[in-house]
Amino acid sequence: MRDLSDTETAPRLTQGGRIDRSRPLTFTFDGRTLTGFAGDTLASALLANGIHLAGRSFKVHRPRGLVGHRENEPNALMRLGTGDRLTPNLPATLVELTDGLVAESQNRWPSLKYDLQAASGLLKPMFPAGFYYKTFMWPAAFWEKLYEPAIRRAAGLGRATTAPDPDRYERGFKHCDLLVVGAGPAGLTAALWAGRAGLHVILADQDSELGGSLLTERSTIDGEPASLWVDRVAGELARLDTVEVMPRTSVFGYYDHNILGAVERLPTAEHGARERYWRIEAGRVTLAAGALERPIPFPDNDRPGIMLASAVRAYLNRWAVRTGTRAVVFANNDDGFSTARDLSQAGIAVTLVDSRADAELPRALTGLEVTLHRGRTIVGSKGRHRVSAVTLDDGTRLPCDLVAVAGGWNPVVNLHSQTGARPRWDSIRDCFVPGQPRQNESSVGACAGRFTTAEAIQDGAHAAVEAIRALGKPVPELDLPVPEDPPAGRGEALWYVGGRDSHTFLDPQHDVTVADVKLAHREGYRSVEHMKRYTTLGMATDQGRFGNVNGMAVMAEARGLSVAEVGTTTFRPPYTPVSVGALAGRKRQRTFMPLRRSPLHDWAADRGAIFAEAGLWQRSRAFPQAGESLREAAFRETTQTRTHVGICDVSTLGKIDIQGPDAPELLNRVYTNGWKRLAVGRARYGLMLREDGHVMDDGTTSCLAEGHYHMTTTTGQAPKVMSHLEWCLQALWPELDVQVQSVTDQWAGLAVAGPNSRALLQRLLPGVDLSNAAFPFMGVGRYALAGGVPLRLFRISFSGELAYEVNVPADYGPALADKLLELGEDLGAIPYGLEALDVMRIEKGHVTAGELDGRTTAADLGMAGLMSSKKDFIGRVLAQRPGMADPSRPRLVGLQCADGDERIRAGSHLLPTGTQTTIDFDEGWVSSATWSPTFGRHIALGFLKNGGERMGEVVRAVDLVRGHDVQVEVVSPHFYDPEGTRQRG
Amino acid sequence: MADLTLAPVSPLARALTPGDVGAVGPGGPGVVFRDRRDLSLVTIQVRPDKQAAARQALEGAGFALPPVGQAARSGEVSVIWSALDRWIAIAPWAPGELHRTLADPFGGDPRARGVALVDQSSGLFALQVGGPKLDALLAKGTPVDLHALETDRTAATGIDHQPVTLWRIAPQTVLLLVGRAFAQDTLEFLQEMALEYGYRNG
């Protein structure tokens, strides 16, 4: 043999492949600056720089090299990026090389080459199959203090950053007649013919380029290199209006009703997102995701330089990388021949070890320097960071720096399996193939176990025809290209090479060996699902794509069954890892939930309001003046409103427009009290129950005109009440002639409360008689302001003061608020917020969300009188159940500090004095509490057993969480103006 | 006497400030947002058994009550389907005028004919979204099949999970009706999604 020149031994070939040598890209790997080309993956660029050693295994930190070129790569997991942009655990094979890319290997310390934990394989004995289960049974203290910290240091994959992700992510929806997953020969053909027929087609492939296996194999179509056909088809697809080609898009999940999840990786752009999660609704799905080659595990099969044969060919043919200079090809099928051919033609010395005793070198290999060892297997290897030799079962020692292993193919049945379909074992082709579809999908080409290019093209065309026919469109006459495939003889089943099973790796990432599977069998974990969890086979980031089928075959052998009888595990989404960022999209931080803005939101913000979340709403809590705390502001606002007048934004209350002659009947059925005699221009308080008899909501409803009502609900329950009314009218009583519609957003609402409120409103409505006689408590009026702006006035009071609620169309809300403050300046008008509103309603004894918590009854709230006995209403019957009607239930009471001025806390439990603080003595709870500026002491509302009969009694309000225990006196909940003379005055 | 006129304020007064944002190329922005508060919106809700009669009454007055998922235009007034038993009349008039115009065909008392008219001119916000990237933008927010939403078709659906009514008024323009309280949030969502195409607030 002659000496080879540098060019002839350099990993990167000087010509060929689909890389763009005119566009060099610089990247770093573990701090080393390296160069690749446009069209490279990180994996191909590393190999082109002579780097095989790419990671350390999860448990035992053995040096591991690149073995694949697709999503089955178990070893070369990288952490990409710097600073806040750190993504761990990405297989280098799926990372498109970009200029400036920063990659780091993982799971090694201090460096990839000298990992101390790997010294003498110390760790392996610590991690037998079932390690996790066995370990968890040890004494807990042992686990926490000793083992877990040690294991966490030693094991584990890459570390993520803890900083917030600075990138944007998006989500979106797509619809198509036909979704084609995978753009190899089958997928391209399906998309092309369906597209030509005018179908809406989406063709998605995780690769940056279309072509699939045609990019990595030296095949021809119509006598030309297949890549020319790929380019032509890609060009035509780009011109078809109804076809959307989505490269860099991984379809990772197949859900019910032909909904699929996909992640599109986007080239970095100034304004763009980094990834986009697509939810695709597809009429039909063609699965053309191809097949993944599987290994033949043999003792010491985990050394860098031992690769899958398909990857060796792919790196050579697509990326122009020689992955070694002296190769041993180990095969149980004819792929060994094409591998030997490609390598030999690239000037690499090849020895072919074929397990088949009858293997014959095909004519394609004649003239090439290929030595054949037929009927032989590899039983061991040597080499530290790179394989240096293998030993055959006849003792032959073959020096080499590359071993290409061709163990047959596993169709990618994962998406098919996610639909709930069961892949079946094909005992002729020795692989799982798709079973009976459960959804409108079919698998084609290698994805269906039909491995030749000719079969792929036929299947793709057939899938297109089916989709076209299903839509009733004319089927075009097919004119299919003719590929040339190498003759593929049948391989033989060879699932692993026996010998030293504890060094024969099935799952190199999790260090699961043949011995582990056999141990699981001996210990009784025999079902594949049990075996998987016991050994963690297939639970690494490659999800078993590398060695799962081999592992099942080992189990089948141990059980004396066929692989078909043992079956396969269930595949679940995602097929390939999906970043949480893509799933979350924009739903984080401020945009985690939508924000509902009151029409007075900006108005309040301009006046220094402090906001609080109330459901999706932001409500103004108070309007602190310079130097004021929130509390001080709230108490000032309370006092000013009680002595003068305050205005408060109540736009968030639910408002429902009710129209139709049967409206009073509807109100009668949904409210506990009677509504038949409510006159036009009057409002009434109403209580609504659920069917189970508990209080659902309360509010006032006003009669605006004959057959026209305006209902209000609490802020929180508004959507629920709306749905409830729609339910009543659509499902329960469609015969009622009533229509309902939410007008919450149409009207801005302002409460105008305080002794000066009448005088203030009189200035806004100079022509209207607002005297108590003309516009009494619970009166309602409709007026027009200048320019015809409608105004609705309700004389209702939540504060206990003389008060009104004013509604104008939302667009006019801010101007109305300004106008009221302007008109009321000399009356002492101020804005007040939710806190003052809450203080005043507690003083008045009005109930709100704290009391209407879904567990209270009308009687609990002291409103048994509102339960009409003269008519039926929702919740009537079940509110009479014994437990609901029990007179000793906790009843609404007022509470005030028995002596001194200690704070009472909402959430405290009420207990009698002189008992132990245990749940046995629990008699109720505090639902709302405040300091009352009006009374100058702390007051509260709560529920106490037999509360109505215990006025004057002293009980304890105990808050164990915050360490409070105060003596409180039971009083009427109506602290303020119990006779109601102020609000009625 | 004090001046008692009130000036209306758009919910997007602070979110739709005129100008170009994002990747606006030489070909102009991919998307244009317009505040259509010049339009009044009155919903027409009709009991199912009264819809034929209501349709007849409205047609007699020169209007229409289109089938589910469609819009009909007659002069300045468009009536679009928006929900179960519900349509929205849209016109560049004052709300009261539109309300009266719609009540007339029902003898001024629509309630007696199973028809409820409700002014939603402030309750629903009308945002016009147009431009060559319209569909790409909408696809990031709405689950409806936009292939099927042809001109003068409407859909009751969501944008970023907020309920909206979509009416495609031209091949590259929709009128999007969203509850007023969500208007700013919805616009901000669309603006962020439109960054990559470049957008104009106009």
Add this chain to the structure above:
Amino acid sequence: MRIPCPVCGARPSEEFTYRGDARPVRPPMDSSDQGAWVDYLFFRDDERGRIKEQWQHTGGCRAWIVVDRDTATHAVHGSELARDAAEGGQA
């Protein structure tokens, strides 16, 4: 899941709000039979297979609908407006 709204056509289930099994029949108005109400409200068979369910298209046309769905396979066999179901069924 896609749910066929009888008004809007097929939409993703995220646009809908689930209520429950549509088969229990509400006792007639003015019925005071507590047992019947308890049955109506609280007792469900939780069957595997095809059942009728109530959903509301809250993210769309707001129609209350009855969906014929298989709880085991999630296959949906059809849907109708709740008011039509009420007329045909329980009244």
